[in-house]
Amino acid sequence: MAVGTFLEALREALLEEMEDDERVFLLGEDIATYGGAFKLTQGFVERFGPGRVIDTPIAEGGIIGAAIGAALMGLRPVAEMQFLDFISCGFDQLTNFAAKVHYRWGQPVPIVVRGPGGAAGGGPFHSQSVEMYFIKTPGIKVVEPSTAADAKLLLKAAIRDPNPVLFIEHKGLYRAPALREELPDRAAVGELGRAAIRRDGSDLVIITYGAMVHKSLEAAEQIAREDGAQVRVLDLRTLQPMDDAAIMEAVRACARVLIVHEDTRTAGLAGEITARINEQAFEWLDAPIRRVTALDTPVPYNKNLEAAFLPQVPDIVRAARGLLDY
Amino acid sequence: MKRYPAYEFPEYVDWRPDPAVQQAFADRLVADPARAAVIGALDREALLSLYEGLVRARLHDIHLKRWVKQGVITKAWLGAGEEAVTVGACAALRPEDVVGPMIRNAAACFQRGMPMVECFAAYLGTTDAITQGRDLHIGDLEFGVVPPISHVGDLVPVMAGCALAFRLRGEPRVAVTWTGDGSTATGAVHEGLRMASATRAPFICFVQNNLVALGTRGQAHFTGDFADLPAAYGMTGMVVDGNNVLDVYAATVLAAERCRRGEGPVLIVAQTFRMGGHATHDEREARELFPPEVFAHWGQRDPIGCFETWLVEARGVAPEALSAIEARVDAAIEAAAREAVSGKGVREPDPATVAQGVWA
Numbered sequence A: 001m002a003v004g005t006f007l008e009a010l011r012e013a014l015l016e017e018m019e020d021d022e023r024v025f026l027l028g029e030d031i032a033t034y035g036g037a038f039k040l041t042q043g044f045v046e047r048f049g050p051g052r053v054i055d056t057p058i059a060e061g062g063i064i065g066a067a068i069g070a071a072l073m074g075l076r077p078v079a080e081m082q083f084l085d086f087i088s089c090g091f092d093q094l095t096n097f098a099a100k101v102h103y104r105w106g107q108p109v110p111i112v113v114r115g116p117g118g119a120a121g122g123g124p125f126h127s128q129s130v131e132m133y134f135i136k137t138p139g140i141k142v143v144e145p146s147t148a149a150d151a152k153l154l155l156k157a158a159i160r161d162p163n164p165v166l167f168i169e170h171k172g173l174y175r176a177p178a179l180r181e182e183l184p185d186r187a188a189v190g191e192l193g194r195a196a197i198r199r200d201g202s203d204l205v206i207i208t209y210g211a212m213v214h215k216s217l218e219a220a221e222q223i224a225r226e227d228g229a230q231v232r233v234l235d236l237r238t239l240q241p242m243d244d245a246a247i248m249e250a251v252r253a254c255a256r257v258l259i260v261h262e263d264t265r266t267a268g269l270a271g272e273i274t275a276r277i278n279e280q281a282f283e284w285l286d287a288p289i290r291r292v293t294a295l296d297t298p299v300p301y302n303k304n305l306e307a308a309f310l311p312q313v314p315d316i317v318r319a320a321r322g323l324l325d326y
Numbered sequence B: 001m002k003r004y005p006a007y008e009f010p011e012y013v014d015w016r017p018d019p020a021v022q023q024a025f026a027d028r029l030v031a032d033p034a035r036a037a038v039i040g041a042l043d044r045e046a047l048l049s050l051y052e053g054l055v056r057a058r059l060h061d062i063h064l065k066r067w068v069k070q071g072v073i074t075k076a077w078l079g080a081g082e083e084a085v086t087v088g089a090c091a092a093l094r095p096e097d098v099v100g101p102m103i104r105n106a107a108a109c110f111q112r113g114m115p116m117v118e119c120f121a122a123y124l125g126t127t128d129a130i131t132q133g134r135d136l137h138i139g140d141l142e143f144g145v146v147p148p149i150s151h152v153g154d155l156v157p158v159m160a161g162c163a164l165a166f167r168l169r170g171e172p173r174v175a176v177t178w179t180g181d182g183s184t185a186t187g188a189v190h191e192g193l194r195m196a197s198a199t200r201a202p203f204i205c206f207v208q209n210n211l212v213a214l215g216t217r218g219q220a221h222f223t224g225d226f227a228d229l230p231a232a233y234g235m236t237g238m239v240v241d242g243n244n245v246l247d248v249y250a251a252t253v254l255a256a257e258r259c260r261r262g263e264g265p266v267l268i269v270a271q272t273f274r275m276g277g278h279a280t281h282d283e284r285e286a287r288e289l290f291p292p293e294v295f296a297h298w299g300q301r302d303p304i305g306c307f308e309t310w311l312v313e314a315r316g317v318a319p320e321a322l323s324a325i326e327a328r329v330d331a332a333i334e335a336a337a338r339e340a341v342s343g344k345g346v347r348e349p350d351p352a353t354v355a356q357g358v359w360a
C-alpha cells in the first residue's frame, strides 16, 4: 500500500483498470506523448502503447462521440477533457447521444468522461463547475470525489459502471499536500451513489462535495472550537444519483441544514437538495435550509475577485452560526 | 535586432543570415505577380512600420518572459517566431476592419493601437485593462479587436458573424481571425467556415500552422493538407510563408480586396513553426517534440532576422535606422511594462464589485 496525492490516486486507478481489463483505453488531448496537461497520464503511452492511450484532435465532441461508439462495440473508454470547461464542445454527444441510449434501446454506454474542474486561478474558461448541465440530464451519472482514497475508489467504480459517468476532479485538490494519504489497494472498488460522513455531529449538517468538503471541515472545526457545537459534514461524492437516504438520515439527526457548493447559486445543486428535503423530511427541520455558494457570475481571473466569488470558510462559519442560533 | 540569451531560443541568440534562406525569402516576394505588385508598392515608411510591428511583438514576448522569470506572473503564452502572421495581416487592414486574435496573436492588439499598458495589465488582472481583472484575454471594439475565449475555434463563427454584419449593411469592411492548426479540428471552426462560405461574408481566416498543438505534433492527429481546405469549403484559398511578413501582408491585402469587392471569404494557410512551448512553462518539453534539425531549420527562418537582412541588403536601409526603431519600441515597452507593474497590488479590482456587470 502506498501513500499518494489525489492526482496519484487517479493515476493509480487508471493504471490498474487498464492492467486488469484490456477493454479499458484512454483518449484525449495531449494525454500520450505529453502525458496530459496535468501529467496525470505520464508514462501511460510507454506502458500501454498508442492504441490504448490516444492523442486526439482538439475535438471534444469527437472524443466523447468516439467513446460512445467504442463503448457500444464493447470497449471501456475513459475520455479526458483537458479542462472540464471544454466539455461544452462535447455537450451534445454526452447529453443527447450517450445519456439517452439505454432508455431508448436498452443498450448500456459504459464511458467515463473525466477531467479537471473547479476554480484555482484560471479565469472564466478554466475554472467552471459544470455539474449542473449534466445532473439535469437523465441518464448521466455525476461523481466528484473529495479525498485521494475516494478518487481512486470511485474512478474505478465509474470505469466499471455500465452508464455514462461524468467524473469531476477539482484541480485544486490534485497536488494538495494535505490530501496525501494511504491509497486503497488494487482489489478495492468504490460504490457510486453513496455519500460519506466526513465529520460526525448532530447540531447541524453541512451537505457538500468536492473541494468544499475541506472548507466545510475547516468551518466545522472552528465552530467546535469556538462555539462548542458539533457539525456533521456530509460529502455527497456522487451527485447523480444522489444519496437521498444519507441526506435524510442527516436531516433527522441534525435538524439544521447548510448546503455548500462551489458552483454558482442559481440552479445549483443546493436548490435540488432543498426541494428533496422539503419533500422527504420537512418535519424534521428546526430551521430553514440555507446555502453558501459561489456568486451568480462568471469565474473572474483576478485572485481577489476569484476569492470574493468563491465560498470561503468565514462565509460557511457565518451561515452555520446563523442556523445554530435560529 | 539585439538578441537576449536569457530569454530567446538558442537558434535566435546566434542568428546569422544564411544566403540560401535569404534567397528563398527574396524569391518568395516575386513568386506570385499579384503579391509582388503589392510588395513593390510599399514605400520605405511602410516597410519600416512592418519592422517596427515585428520588433514590438518580439520585445513584448521577451518582456513577458522576464516577468515569468521574476515571478511577476506564472506563465505566458507567446507568439515569438510567429509574429509575421499577425503583424503582416494587421498591417494590411484598415482602421474600420475588425480582428479576432487568439492569445498567440496578442500582437494584433497593439498593431490595432491598443495601449501596451493594457496588454500587460491584462496578465496582471489589474484595473488598467479593459477587463478590469475579470479575464486575461483582451480586446477592445474601439480598436476593432474582439477578444477570444479560451475555447479554441469559437472565434471563427463569431468573426464570420462580424463579417456578415458588414455584408448585410453593405459596408466595405472585413473581419479577420486566426486559428491554430490543432484548433481546425473543432466543430466551431468547421461551422464558422461553413457560415462564412454560405453567407459570402467578407471574412479572412488564417490557419496558423505552427506544426504543433499544445504538447502534440500536428502530424499525430492530422495528416491531410490544410491547403486543401479552402476548396472543400468553397472559399478562396491562399498559402503564405508565415515567417515572411511581406508575403503575409501581400496575401492579406489581396484577400481583403476580394472581400471588399463582395467576392466572399478567404482562407489563408500560413506555414510557420512554434519555436517555444505551448506557454513558458513547457518550453523544454516542446524542444523534445521535434528533432534539433527542425528547430535549426525554422530558427534560420526567424521572421525578424530574415526581414531585417532583406531590408538592409535588398532595400539599402541603414542598420542604424533599424536600431533607432528598436530603441524607440524597447523604451516604449519598458515604460508600459513598468506602468502596468506599478498597478499590481495597487490598482486591483475591488472585490465588492465582483457581482456587478453580469447584465448589460
Ligand SMILES: Cc1ncc(C[n+]2csc(CCOP(=O)(O)OP(=O)(O)O)c2C)c(N)n1
Residues within 6 Å of the ligand: A029, A058, A059, A060, A082, A086, A089, B104, B150, B151, B152, B179, B180, B181, B182, B183, B184, B186, B210, B212, B213, B214, B274, B278
Ligand atoms: C475547445 C478547447 N479544447 C481544448 C483546449 C486546450 N488547448 C488550448 S490551446 C490548445 C492547442 C491549440 O493548438 P493550435 O490550434 O495548433 O494552436 P497553437 O497553440 O499551436 O497556436 C489546446 C488543446 C481549448 N483551449 N479549447
Ligand SMILES: [Mg+2]
Residues within 6 Å of the ligand: B180, B181, B182, B208, B209, B210, B211, B212, B213, B214
Ligand atoms: Mg498549432
